[in-house]
Amino acid sequence: xxxxxxxxxxxxxxxxxxISETTVGFHYGKHHQAYLNNLNNLIxxxxxxxxxxxxxxxxxxxxxxxxxxAQVFNHTFYFDQFKPSVEAKKRxxxxxxxxxxxxxxxxxxxxxxxxxxxxxxxxxxxxxxVVEKDRSLAITKESNAGCPxxxxxxxxxxCDVWEHAYYLDYQNRRPxxxxxxxxxxxxxxxxxxxxE
Ligand code: MN
Numbered sequence: 001x002x003x004x005x006x007x008x009x010x011x012x013x014x015x016x017x018x019i020s021e022t023t024v025g026f027h028y029g030k031h032h033q034a035y036l037n038n039l040n041n042l043i044x045x046x047x048x049x050x051x052x053x054x055x056x057x058x059x060x061x062x063x064x065x066x067x068x069x070a071q072v073f074n075h076t077f078y079f080d081q082f083k084p085s086v087e088a089k090k091r092x093x094x095x096x097x098x099x100x101x102x103x104x105x106x107x108x109x110x111x112x113x114x115x116x117x118x119x120x121x122x123x124x125x126x127x128x129x130v131v132e133k134d135r136s137l138a139i140t141k142e143s144n145a146g147c148p149x150x151x152x153x154x155x156x157x158x159c160d161v162w163e164h165a166y167y168l169d170y171q172n173r174r175p176x177x178x179x180x181x182x183x184x185x186x187x188x189x190x191x192x193x194x195x196e
Contacts, residue, residue, distance in 0.1 A: 002052045005036050006076050015083040018180035023168045028079060031164055035071040042068060057149050070145040074126060078160050083186040092187040096194045104135040111182060114139050118159045118178045131194070150171040157185070158194050 008028060013021040040058075041102050043049050044063050048056045053073055060066035084090070091107060092100065100149045104110035110129075118127035130153035135155075140148065146154040159181055166177035172175040 002040050003036055003053060003072060005033055006080075008079055008175075010082055010084060015082055017169075018085065018150070019082075019166075019186045020169050021167070027100050027164060027170065028075070028091075032072070032079070035068045035075065039068040039072055045078055053150055057147055067145040070147040070150075073149070074145065074147055074158065074160070078156060078158050081157060081186060081189045082184045083189075087181045088186040089188040089191075090182075092191055094191070096187075096191045099194070110139075111147055114157075114159070115175070115178050117141055118161055118181075119175050119187040121161045126164040127159045127161060128153075128155055131156050141175075153191075157190050 008024070012028075014023040015024060019027075037069055038184040041135075043056075045073060046065070048060060048065055048069075048157055051059070053069055056166045060069060091097070098109060100107055100110045104113055114127060114129060121127055121141045121143070123143065125141060125146060128142060128148050130138055130148045133152050135177065139151075139152070141149070159176060159178060170177045
């Protein structure tokens, strides 16, 4: 089975100025594609050859197969949640809003807490909003290719804080990237993930 690079739900220049066309070009066209190519090169002749991506992530031990499979999943999950700022749903409603209010106090407090976590991931990694096994919501940090699926968590939202996600647009100013991230995040996608 050959894994395929999913198409983006937006055009490369749709996310500017939050994320430039240049960054989308490198991040999706080079980094995401490279993780995918690496995975497809690593798995022939292994037990992972015909496994769905999510199964590889939970079964592969730490190492190149896990790293590339998880990075393929993480990047698809990341890109799928964006829309041009004018089209993105800016606030969640209904069940997801209630859950965020229950666990974080308010939507605004959630944004503040998530932004703080994303800003303080040390080195390369990801910030996630997840549903825990007990159905509570949590904000988590993962280093490198870390992925909530390996902890039995259901991911809802992620922010890639590897430098390649923001350095061309923001250089060292990761908090500015995180602030702009909210303008293109489509809460309709997150609501759909929550009720799935
Ligand atoms: Mn990335």
